[in-house]
Amino acid sequence: MDDVVQAQTGTPPVRGAEIAVDGLAKHYGSLKAVDEFAINIRSGEFLALLGPSGSGKSTILMMLAGFEVPTAGRILIDGVDCTRLPPQKRNIGMVFQHYSLFPHMTVADNVAFPLKMRGVGRTERRRRAAEALKVVRLDGYGARMPSQLSGGQRQRVALARAIVYEPRLLLMDEPLSALDKNLREEMQLEIKRLHHELGITVVFVTHDQGEALTMADRVAILRGGKLQQLSPARELYERPANLFAAGFIGEMNMIPAQWDGAALTLGTGERMVPPTGAVVGTVGQGAVTLAIRPERLTVCDPVTPDALQATLREVVYAGAGTLLIAALPDGTEIRARVASASLPPALTEGETIGLSCPPEAMLVYGEEAAA
Amino acid sequence: MQNLSPRRLLLMGYVYAVLFFVLAPIVIILPMAFSETDYLTFPPVGFTLSWFTDFFSNSRWMGATVFSLKIAVLTAITTSVVATMATYALMRGAGRIGALFQGLLIAPIVVPHIALAVALYLFFQRIGLSSTVFGYVLAHSVIAMPFAVFTVSAALSAVDATLEDAAMSCGASRFTAFRLVTLPMILPNVLSGGLFAFILSFDEPVIAFFLAGIRDKTLPRMMFDDIEQNLTPIIPAIAVLLTAVSIFALIAAALLRRAAANRTAPEEAG
Numbered sequence: 001m002d003d004v005v006q007a008q009t010g011t012p013p014v015r016g017a018e019i020a021v022d023g024l025a026k027h028y029g030s031l032k033a034v035d036e037f038a039i040n041i042r043s044g045e046f047l048a049l050l051g052p053s054g055s056g057k058s059t060i061l062m063m064l065a066g067f068e069v070p071t072a073g074r075i076l077i078d079g080v081d082c083t084r085l086p087p088q089k090r091n092i093g094m095v096f097q098h099y100s101l102f103p104h105m106t107v108a109d110n111v112a113f114p115l116k117m118r119g120v121g122r123t124e125r126r127r128r129a130a131e132a133l134k135v136v137r138l139d140g141y142g143a144r145m146p147s148q149l150s151g152g153q154r155q156r157v158a159l160a161r162a163i164v165y166e167p168r169l170l171l172m173d174e175p176l177s178a179l180d181k182n183l184r185e186e187m188q189l190e191i192k193r194l195h196h197e198l199g200i201t202v203v204f205v206t207h208d209q210g211e212a213l214t215m216a217d218r219v220a221i222l223r224g225g226k227l228q229q230l231s232p233a234r235e236l237y238e239r240p241a242n243l244f245a246a247g248f249i250g251e252m253n254m255i256p257a258q259w260d261g262a263a264l265t266l267g268t269g270e271r272m273v274p275p276t277g278a279v280v281g282t283v284g285q286g287a288v289t290l291a292i293r294p295e296r297l298t299v300c301d302p303v304t305p306d307a308l309q310a311t312l313r314e315v316v317y318a319g320a321g322t323l324l325i326a327a328l329p330d331g332t333e334i335r336a337r338v339a340s341a342s343l344p345p346a347l348t349e350g351e352t353i354g355l356s357c358p359p360e361a362m363l364v365y366g367e368e369a370a371a
Numbered sequence: 372m373q374n375l376s377p378r379r380l381l382l383m384g385y386v387y388a389v390l391f392f393v394l395a396p397i398v399i400i401l402p403m404a405f406s407e408t409d410y411l412t413f414p415p416v417g418f419t420l421s422w423f424t425d426f427f428s429n430s431r432w433m434g435a436t437v438f439s440l441k442i443a444v445l446t447a448i449t450t451s452v453v454a455t456m457a458t459y460a461l462m463r464g465a466g467r468i469g470a471l472f473q474g475l476l477i478a479p480i481v482v483p484h485i486a487l488a489v490a491l492y493l494f495f496q497r498i499g500l501s502s503t504v505f506g507y508v509l510a511h512s513v514i515a516m517p518f519a520v521f522t523v524s525a526a527l528s529a530v531d532a533t534l535e536d537a538a539m540s541c542g543a544s545r546f547t548a549f550r551l552v553t554l555p556m557i558l559p560n561v562l563s564g565g566l567f568a569f570i571l572s573f574d575e576p577v578i579a580f581f582l583a584g585i586r587d588k589t590l591p592r593m594m595f596d597d598i599e600q601n602l603t604p605i606i607p608a609i610a611v612l613l614t615a616v617s618i619f620a621l622i623a624a625a626l627l628r629r630a631a632a633n634r635t636a637p638e639e640a641g
Contacts, residue, residue, distance in 0.1 A: 088542045096536070102552050104556055113551075117541055117547070
């Protein structure tokens with residue numbers, strides 16, 4: 001697949017749409033599915049809306065598409081107020097979770113459907129549908145019926161249909177969730193390649209954090225209809241804005257501690273002094289949470305200064321990496337993912353080990369951020 | 372595993388008895404149409420097609436047939452269109468009156484036709500619709516509606532509602548989305564619902580009895596008149612023709628429904 005990405009480095013044919021969303025809300029009775037949601041999406045950006053089910057991510061997408069009318073707020077697409085515009089007038093490409101191909105039409109007719117709706121002539125429709133099928137690598141599949149295709153092929157057809165009239169905005173509603181793991185990874189790269197080739201703005205809804213981190217330029221984390229964090233993938237992982245984001249993306253050790261403004265006191269009285277940058281947001285004195293990614297921990301001698309002492313409970317060997325599950329003296333579970341090669345040869349369950357991490361790997365969250 | 376227990380034998384006997392009593396009259400009446408006698412007799416005497424020729428050459432019979440056909444065709448069209456719109460509204464609409472509306476639509480199955488016929492007769496007399504084509508079409512559509520609603524809703528429930536959303540995201544209006552996506556998929560069932568309506572209307576006797584005027588009579592009404600006055604083998608001849616029409620219509624409806632099943636089923640596998 002790499003060759004294609006490299007072959008397509010010319011200027012993209014379309015400039016992606018710019019989206020400005022302000023104060024967006026959708027209430028169903030007393031339920032606030034989306035509340036005070038605001039975001040600016042740059043032209044050509046790939047944005048992922050990530051959250052558990054019920055977080056409002058799909059509702060936001062449906063409001064962008066025009067299938068849901070917001071209770072409050074505005075949606076501007078390229079500066080035009082689209083808040084109440086019906087979906088067929090928005091010129092948006094959309095890919096649905098279950099492909100939603102028209103089962104009574106051939107693949108070519110499916111792909112040509114948006115062109116037909118725009119009054120494009122038959123020969124021109126055929127030519128452009130064939131071209132779009134080529135872009136998604138389904139050259140020559142035009143005469144088949146959707147029922148004759150595999151899941152991955154159907155999703156490619158759906159993709160071709162969404163991009164055939166060169167929309168400036170592409171919306172995708174968990175498009176890969178119905179595919180198995182290998183196909184999903186392949187399609188992730190495929191969609192990224194298309195985004196790169198076409199230069200259009202993409203808004204992608206997913207509940208799969210790995211997918212969001214892999215594909216998106218920026219990830220918006222949602223919970224209970226509210227935006228939790230909006231950051232590039234790396235920042236999201238390395239410095240989550242709050243405890244929810246910290247726990248939602250990847251694995252995270254959460255160690256309860258007391259904060260006196262300068263140092264942390266852990267459950268059984270160990271004191272640690274984190275670097276000033278470790279404190280996320282404003283943290284008041286009192287109960288806080290110390291968060292450390294499992295892969296930032298390394299095993300050391302228990303007497304090493306500043307190391308956490310822990311009792312080893314389980315050693316889970318998995319080839320290149322090993323997962324160590326241990327308990328701090330106060331009982332808090334702590335996990336470390338270390339390279340198998342770096343481990344001391346004889347680790348026995350029940351022995352006391354030291355766990356240390358670089359100072360910049362420590363993150364301190366206050367109580368209010370725990371929400 | 373053939374288990375011929377007494378209970379099973381009893382059940383099979385019962386089923387065949389029912390079939391026998393349903394089919395026997397038809398089996399008896401049909402051969403009478405070919406009898407050379409000018410009264411009804413079984414077994415038939417000789418063989419002639421003259422009763423069929425009589426039927427086709429008699430202007431009163433032909434007039435009634437054309438009148439019935441006209442009503443049946445219009446009923447089929449009205450029923451399939453209204454049933455499709457109503458079913459769509461019931462299944463895709465967000466309204467709360469859906470249950471009530473559905474009850475009203477299928478009520479004619481529960482209400483005895485004679486009660487419906489009397490009510491329609493009194494009502495149509497007053498507003499001048501009695502013995503008009505329009506009146507017949509309205510009355511027959513009411514009777515046929517439940518069957519068409521059932522057939523269409525069976526098809527519509529198999530069509531993914533997001534397909535229309537997908538069509539709209541492609542630039543289609545709600546109506547275009549329905550016309551180009553949903554309608555082609557449910558069309559076989561819409562047509563078979565229309566065929567049912569056609570059959571129901573074409574040999575409907577009860578309402579025809581009440582609504583008939585002096586001149587314009589439907590075929591079943593004419594047959595009643597003829598049975599009272601003459602009772603020649605022209606009646607079994609017409610019965611042969613009506614049975615043939617019904618059988619062809621039912622076969623056509625079954626083929627249409629099978630086409631529908633083939634069309635929508637494979638997509639669900641994904």
